[in-house]
Amino acid sequence: xxxxxxxxxxxxxxxxxxxxxxxxxxxxxxxxxxxxxxxxxxxxxxxxxxxxxxxxxxxxxxxxxxxxxxxxxxxxxxxxxxxxxxxxxxxxxxxxxxxxxxxxxxxxxxxxxxxxxxxxxxxxxxxxxxxxxxxxxxxxxxxxxxxxxxxxxxxxxxxxxxxxxxxxxxxxxxxxxxxxxxxxxxxxxxxxxxxxxxxxxxxxxxxxxxxxxxxxxxxxxxxxxxxxxxxxxxxxxxxxxxxxxxxxxxxxxxxxxxxxxxxxxxxxxxxxxxxxxxxxxxxxxxxxxxxxxxxxxxxxxxxxxxxxxxxxxxxxxxxxxxxxxxxxxxxxxxxxxxxxxxxxxxxxxxxxxxxxxxxxxxxxxxxxxxxxxxxxxxxxxxxxxxxxxxxxxxxxxxxxxxxxxxxxxxxxxxxxxxxxxxxxxxxxxxxxxxxxxxxxxxxxxxxxxxxxxxxxxxxxxxxxxxxxxxxxxxxxxxxxxxxxxxxxxxxxxxxxxxxxxxxxxxxxxxxxxxxxxxxxxxxxxxxxxxxxxxxxxxxx
Numbered sequence: 435x436x437x438x439x440x441x442x443x444x445x446x447x448x449x450x451x452x453x454x455x456x457x458x459x460x461x462x463x464x465x466x467x468x469x470x471x472x473x474x475x476x477x478x479x480x481x482x483x484x485x486x487x488x489x490x491x492x493x494x495x496x497x498x499x500x501x502x503x504x505x506x507x508x509x510x511x512x513x514x515x516x517x518x519x520x521x522x523x524x525x526x527x528x529x530x531x532x533x534x535x536x537x538x539x540x541x542x543x544x545x546x547x548x549x550x551x552x553x554x555x556x557x558x559x560x561x562x563x564x565x566x567x568x569x570x571x572x573x574x575x576x577x578x579x580x581x582x583x584x585x586x587x588x589x590x591x592x593x594x595x596x597x598x599x600x601x602x603x604x605x606x607x608x609x610x611x612x613x614x615x616x617x618x619x620x621x622x623x624x625x626x627x628x629x630x631x632x633x634x635x636x637x638x639x640x641x642x643x644x645x646x647x648x649x650x651x652x653x654x655x656x657x658x659x660x661x662x663x664x665x666x667x668x669x670x671x672x673x674x675x676x677x678x679x680x681x682x683x684x685x686x687x688x689x690x691x692x693x694x695x696x697x698x699x700x701x702x703x704x705x706x707x708x709x710x711x712x713x714x715x716x717x718x719x720x721x722x723x724x725x726x727x728x729x730x731x732x733x734x735x736x737x738x739x740x741x742x743x744x745x746x747x748x749x750x751x752x753x754x755x756x757x758x759x760x761x762x763x764x765x766x767x768x769x770x771x772x773x774x775x776x777x778x779x780x781x782x783x784x785x786x787x788x789x790x791x792x793x794x795x796x797x798x799x800x801x802x803x804x805x806x807x808x809x810x811x812x813x814x815x816x817x818x819x820x821x822x823x824x825x826x827x828x829x830x831x832x833x834x835x836x837x838x839x840x841x842x843x844x845x846x847x848x849x850x851x852x853x854x855x856x857x858x859x860x861x862x863x864x865x866x867x868x869x870x871x872x873x874x875x876x877x878x879x880x881x882x883x884x885x886x887x888x889x890x891x892x893x894x895x896x897x898x899x900x901x902x903x904x905x906x907x908x909x910x911x912x913x914x915x916x917x918x919x920x921x922x923x924x925x926x927x928x929x930x931x932x933x934x935x936x937x938x939x940x941x942x943x944x945x946x947x948x949x950x951x952x953x954x955x956x957x958x959x960x961x962x963x964x965x966x967x968x969x970x971x972x973x974x
Contacts, residue, residue, distance in 0.1 A: 439472045449530075449537050466536055524640050535690040542642060542693050563590055563605065570612040573905025576831040578656065579740075579771050580649060580707040581608075582700050584749045589646065598636045600646035606630045607653035611660075612905065614951065621661030621953055630654060643692065645705060648677045652711050659719065660909035660952040668719045668726075674712045675729035683709035685734040699751050706754070707740050707771070714778035714839075720785055721842060721913045728782060733757045739776070742769035743832075770832035773819055777839035780811055784843045788850060802866040805851060809873060812844045816884065829891040830906045837888055838914035844881045845917045848874035878921055885918040886937040889944045896947060909952035915941050916958045923967030935971040942968070 438455040445468050446453035446460065454460050463470035530538040567590075571583060586608075589601040610626045621627065634654065637647060651674045658667035678684055682691040683705055696702045716730045741752025746769070755768055757779060787804060790796050819840055823833050851867065852874040896907070919941045926934035942962060949955035962968050 441473060444471050444473060445469070449534075451537065524638075524642055527642055531690070531692065563587075566605065566609045566612065569905075570608040574608075574611050574653075574656070576906045577835050577908040577910070578711065579743055579746060579832065580652065580704070580711045582704050582749070583747065585700060585704060597633070598640045600637055600641055600644050600650065603630070603633045603637050603650045604646045604653075606633055607650045607657075611653050611657050614904070615661070615953070617950075617953070617956075621657070621663055627657065643677060643681065645693075645701075645708060648674060648681070648708050648712075649704075651677060652708060652715070655715055656909075659715070660954055662954040662957050671712065671715045671719050672729045675716055678709050678712050678730070681705075684731055687734065687736065700749070703741060703746065703752070703754075706738065710740055710771070710775045714774060717778050717782045717785060718839070718910055718913070721846075725789055728785065732782070733779065739772035740769060741772075743771065744769075770822070770836065773822060773836035774832050774839065777815065777819070777836045777843070780808070780815060781839050781843040781846075784808055784812075784847050788846060791850065798864060799866060802864075802870055805847065805870055806873075808847055809844075809870075809877065812840060812847065813877075815840050816844065816881075820884070823891075829888070829895055831908075834888065834892060835908050835910050837884075838908075838911045841881050841885050841888075842914045842917060844877060845914075845921065848877045848881070850874070852878060879925075882918050882921045882925070882937060883933075885914060886922075886933075886940060889915070889937075889940050893940065893944055893947070904947070904951040907948050907951060909948065909954050912945065912948060912952070912955050912958055915945055915948075916962070919945075919958075919962055919968075920965075923962075923965050923971075926967045926970055930970070934967070938968060938971045 439457055440455075441447075442453035442455060443460050443463060445463050451462065454462065457472075459470035462468075528538045528542075567583075567587060570581075575581065586604070590605050592601075606626065607630055610624075610630050613626065615621060615624060630650075631654075634650065637650075641647070651670060655667055655670040655674060657663075658670055679689070680692060682689040682693075696705070713730045713733075716728055720726045720728060735758065737757045738754035739757050740746070741754050744750075745752035752769075755772070757775065787801075787808060790801065816837075819833075819837050823829055823837060851870045892907070919938055922934040922938040922941065924934075925932050926938060942959065945955045945959050945962075949959060
């Protein structure tokens with residue numbers, strides 16, 4: 435005979451959840467390790483079951499419904515008066531996710547923000563959508579492969595017509611980053627950019643958070659980084675970081691997950707790539723300014739890298755390798771975007787090392803040991819990425835981005851220890867610092883030459899007359915080129931007949947080429963043109 439209580443336990447009634455009413459403790463309280471108590475009137479249901487009629491049982495169920503709220507959901511949500519909540523409505527967001535995450539466990543579907551009203555089936559994508567998708571996947575996707583081709587087309591075809599739909603926002607963002615912006619138009623005044631910001635506001639105020647919203651914010655930040663729209667770019671990356679952390683993408687094993695587990699590998703890989711993109715952009719926006727706190731945490735143990743590009747682009751199933759490995763390998767299953775993530779991870783460690791320079795609590799010997807370790811890691815990573823680039827059919831795309839991030843990290847590290855005038859104490863330079871200085875100075879010459887070789891490869895393989903060729907050039911390259919230009923100018927001023935003049939002229943040439951697509955390159959160039967060393971290189 436079934437032993438169940440007549441009424442819900444006190445904990446379930448307080449938390450507005452459906453109580454299974456088992457005795458002596460309900461399974462929900464047992465699973466959540468909460469104390470389970472029934473009110474005095476809640477005795478064993480079996481004591482009265484045989485004596486109650488069907489109408490009495492119905493009456494008891496109605497009483498339970500009144501006590502527990504709507505039994506069709508585990509989360510009893512209060513909506514604003516006059517609102518008409520739906521499956522994707524923002525008013526359906528479970529506040530208990532933040533107030534008590536133990537109660538709210540993976541309550542949402544990752545696609546739950548789509549329109550409530552079903553849209554009629556489409557006979558196919560419009561010509562505009564097809565053009566934008568083709569343009570996006572032939573340009574931006576080459577160095578930022580975070581979108582699944584088949585899922586994007588599916589979402590736009592099914593839901594893209596609604597003005598406040600996340601899929602419509604994502605389509606506008608794809609259009610924003612893939613279209614060529616005329617040089618005479620300020621990036622902030624771009625009509626598409628203004629339309630995207632307005633749509634973003636509508637979606638955030640009317641729809642539940644979802645993966646398409648996160649992907650849209652990432653693409654907006656790319657536009658703002660590429661056209662040097664600051665501080666909006668920095669704040670936008672922080673926005674994307676908060677979305678990732680809220681969704682639990684940063685730690686699948688220990689962080690509370692906002693979404694239910696996806697049922698396909700492609701959907702899970704798309705979430706992973708979105709997280710890694712935010713991780714990389716967080717470090718990229720902290721390149722040129724010291725002391726900023728990173729908004730994304732370090733990868734958790736066991737974190738997997740994105741799969742290789744071939745299965746991802748073809749819509750297949752790929753293999754994911756862990757970020758933490760004993761050594762770098764030339765395993766062909768590691769894709770170019772995974773290499774970008776590796777380089778960004780080490781770059782983040784260098785950024786933290788730079789921020790700790792004036793931290794008196796960090797022992798000098800420990801700091802120097804860490805610097806030498808970072809030097810060795812970056813040297814190994816440079817060798818690995820150079821070997822990968824030699825076997826790559828094209829030096830553009832993610833391959834050049836990973837090299838640029840690695841070289842930027844090396845120059846940043848070497849700049850800390852190469853200067854003779856910087857001392858850690860009032861008593862002069864320690865022997866450990868002197869040794870590190872020698873490695874830093876030689877490392878600067880080595881890295882700048884590597885960057886120049888990368889510049890020549892890109893220039894020799896680029897087609898200036900093709901707009902798509904410009905689209906495959908990432909604005910993320912610009913900081914690396916700017917840093918190398920500064921070192922080349924220093925070398926030219928020290929040794930007029932050195933290779934610095936050739937390096938500087940080629941770097942400027944590539945920045946001009948990138949500047950035809952991304953306005954951030956022009957801002958770097960305007961600064962380089964003021965350098966006395968650049969004027970000398972022009973006369974050579």
